[in-house]
Amino acid sequence: MDKTHIASLLKSCDLFPIPQGVKLSYGTAGFRGDAKLLESTVYRVGILSALRSVKLGSATIGLMITASHNQVSDNGIKVADPSGGMLSQEWEPFADQIANASSPGELVSLIRQFMEKEEITIGDKKSAEVWLGRDTRPSGESLLRAAEIGVSSVLGSVAIDMGILTTPQLHWMVRAKNKGLSATENDYFENLSTSFRCLIDLIPVSGLEISKLIVDGANGVGGLKIGELRGSLSNLDLEIRNTGRDGGVLNEGVGADFVQKEKVVPLGFGSNDVGMRCASLDGDADRLVYFYIPSNSSSEKVELLDGDKILSLFALFIKEQLNALDDDDKEGKHSRLGVVQTAYANGASTDYLKQLGLDVAFAKTGVKHLHEKAAEYDIGIYFEANGHGTILFSDSFLAFLAAKQKDLTQGSEEHKAVSRLVAVSNLINQAVGDALSGLLLVEVILQHMGWSVQKWNELYKDLPSRQIKVEVPDRTAVVTTSSETEALRPLRIQDAINAEIKKYSRGRAFIRPSGTEDVVRVYAEASTQEAADSLAKSVAQLVEGFC
Numbered sequence: 001m002d003k004t005h006i007a008s009l010l011k012s013c014d015l016f017p018i019p020q021g022v023k024l025s026y027g028t029a030g031f032r033g034d035a036k037l038l039e040s041t042v043y044r045v046g047i048l049s050a051l052r053s054v055k056l057g058s059a060t061i062g063l064m065i066t067a068s069h070n071q072v073s074d075n076g077i078k079v080a081d082p083s084g085g086m087l088s089q090e091w092e093p094f095a096d097q098i099a100n101a102s103s104p105g106e107l108v109s110l111i112r113q114f115m116e117k118e119e120i121t122i123g124d125k126k127s128a129e130v131w132l133g134r135d136t137r138p139s140g141e142s143l144l145r146a147a148e149i150g151v152s153s154v155l156g157s158v159a160i161d162m163g164i165l166t167t168p169q170l171h172w173m174v175r176a177k178n179k180g181l182s183a184t185e186n187d188y189f190e191n192l193s194t195s196f197r198c199l200i201d202l203i204p205v206s207g208l209e210i211s212k213l214i215v216d217g218a219n220g221v222g223g224l225k226i227g228e229l230r231g232s233l234s235n236l237d238l239e240i241r242n243t244g245r246d247g248g249v250l251n252e253g254v255g256a257d258f259v260q261k262e263k264v265v266p267l268g269f270g271s272n273d274v275g276m277r278c279a280s281l282d283g284d285a286d287r288l289v290y291f292y293i294p295s296n297s298s299s300e301k302v303e304l305l306d307g308d309k310i311l312s313l314f315a316l317f318i319k320e321q322l323n324a325l326d327d328d329d330k331e332g333k334h335s336r337l338g339v340v341q342t343a344y345a346n347g348a349s350t351d352y353l354k355q356l357g358l359d360v361a362f363a364k365t366g367v368k369h370l371h372e373k374a375a376e377y378d379i380g381i382y383f384e385a386n387g388h389g390t391i392l393f394s395d396s397f398l399a400f401l402a403a404k405q406k407d408l409t410q411g412s413e414e415h416k417a418v419s420r421l422v423a424v425s426n427l428i429n430q431a432v433g434d435a436l437s438g439l440l441l442v443e444v445i446l447q448h449m450g451w452s453v454q455k456w457n458e459l460y461k462d463l464p465s466r467q468i469k470v471e472v473p474d475r476t477a478v479v480t481t482s483s484e485t486e487a488l489r490p491l492r493i494q495d496a497i498n499a500e501i502k503k504y505s506r507g508r509a510f511i512r513p514s515g516t517e518d519v520v521r522v523y524a525e526a527s528t529q530e531a532a533d534s535l536a537k538s539v540a541q542l543v544e545g546f547c
């Protein structure tokens with residue numbers, strides 16, 4: 001960096017003083033916190049993303065301003081790499097360092113050291129491009145300006161404001177752009193509606209009565225965008241509630257996170273909706289859950305179809321298509337199918353998937369870990385119970401399908417199965433979990449099977465479970481195995497947990513330090529709700545005793 005560049009950095013840095021006493025960390029979902037305290041962080045992540053683009057030969061980087069399912073006064077920022085996936089974990093420590101640098105001088109010196117280590121040089125030409133997206137939070141606009149100033153303070157870097165988007169839209173657009181494809185928001189919508197139509201046309205029985213789907217948009221960007229898409233989805237009767245236009249507050253008593261955690265009806269839904277198929281999106285539309293209000297319910301409770309149930313439905317459908325391929329391919333030479341869950345997956349879902357004969361792998365909590373694991377398969381389906389997930393297709397499998405599609409006789413069962421798989425790979429977001437594309441795939445599969453939401457729910461019955469958070473002096477005292485199913489530290493705590501689990505029929509429990517809050521999380525399940533509650537409570541007491 002030459003002197004003029006340093007001077008310009010120091011000047012722009014002065015605009016965004018760092019708040020006192022705040023320690024920031026680039027966690028599983030980027031930086032998050034009270035929006036009022038985030039300007040300096042967003043500005044600095046703007047610098048980081050420009051440097052990342054320079055480092056990767058001017059590839060386009062994405063910057064998303066969102067705090068997802070958090071309250072509306074929070075905001076956050078995360079970086080999308082050129083593949084459309086999450087920022088490489090190797091750069092996370094640098095993100096932490098610059099976000100916490102206490103003075104402009106320290107910031108500049110950290111950047112200089114990092115550029116030297118990474119061999120990043122900045123020339124005069126345009127050398128970096130960063131695409132910025134934001135959700136509907138009111139604080140998004142001023143944070144966007146901070147990000148733009150951050151990006152532009154790196155010479156030759158260009159920031160492009162892509163407007164209000166869902167998180168998965170921005171990831172999709174960044175991926176498409178770097179693959180040399182058309183990457184506008186319109187292209188995204190067109191891609192969804194074309195592949196959806198293609199799958200609908202391949203449904204074996206026609207003329208089915210299709211009931212209405214009611215979508216809870218969490219008063220956020222997801223409801224807005226699905227509204228824009230609705231016109232081009234002729235085969236879907238869609239009603240959208242909680243769009244944010246009727247005075248509702250983002251994520252307050254609504255949305256996927258609320259419905260999944262509380263298992264109660266979101267605001268805007270009630271007794272008139274008994275038995276209807278309903279879906280909830282989260283605040284930035286990268287999570288999706290389904291639910292219905294049971295007819296015998298006198299309380300607010302809903303029947304929840306969470307990420308595990310969506311995963312099971314997807315797995316069943318994909319497996320059915322693979323089975324229709326000829327014998328040679330059934331052996332899985334080209335089509336290794338795997339599913340990835342976390343320790344939070346309900347035990348009944350794992351049993352169900354195994355009983356389908358599927359290879360079930362476990363990854364650490366956090367999208368990036370599941371995504372990485374799923375990418376090891378030709379078709380890797382991953383989901384967190386909270387509703388974040390997608391299906392990844394390997395390039396070699398897609399090439400295999402394309403060749404088959406050409407060779408096979410049109411209209412044959414095998415040709416149809418191949419065409420369905422190709423359409424799914426186009427529909428479902430390859431960059432990151434996407435509530436909009438996930439919802440369209442669920443709808444197609446239900447129509448394909450001729451199933452109601454109740455019928456889908458019967459695939460298996462969830463084991464009762466309970467989650468508790470425990471505040472401890474230092475959550476890092478808990479260290480787990482890579483799949484988070486067992487605690488390695490504090491020493492001997494796992495033996496004590498195992499002794500508790502043994503007391504319960506179908507008992508299972510684990511502990512892990514949260515990646516987003518200063519707590520240790522406890523998860524327990526067992527054959528009855530009372531037993532799950534009691535197991536969770538005794539494990540929580542062990543955590544308090546050992547930590």
Ligand code: 16G
Nearest residue numbers: 028029365366367368514515516517
């Ligand atoms: C973040 C993660 C989510 C994970 C959650 C766990 C992303 C985009 N989001 O929201 O996948 O389930 O953190 O939170 O990776 P916890 O560590 O506090 O339990």
Ligand code: MG
Nearest residue numbers: 068282284286
């Ligand atoms: Mg989200």
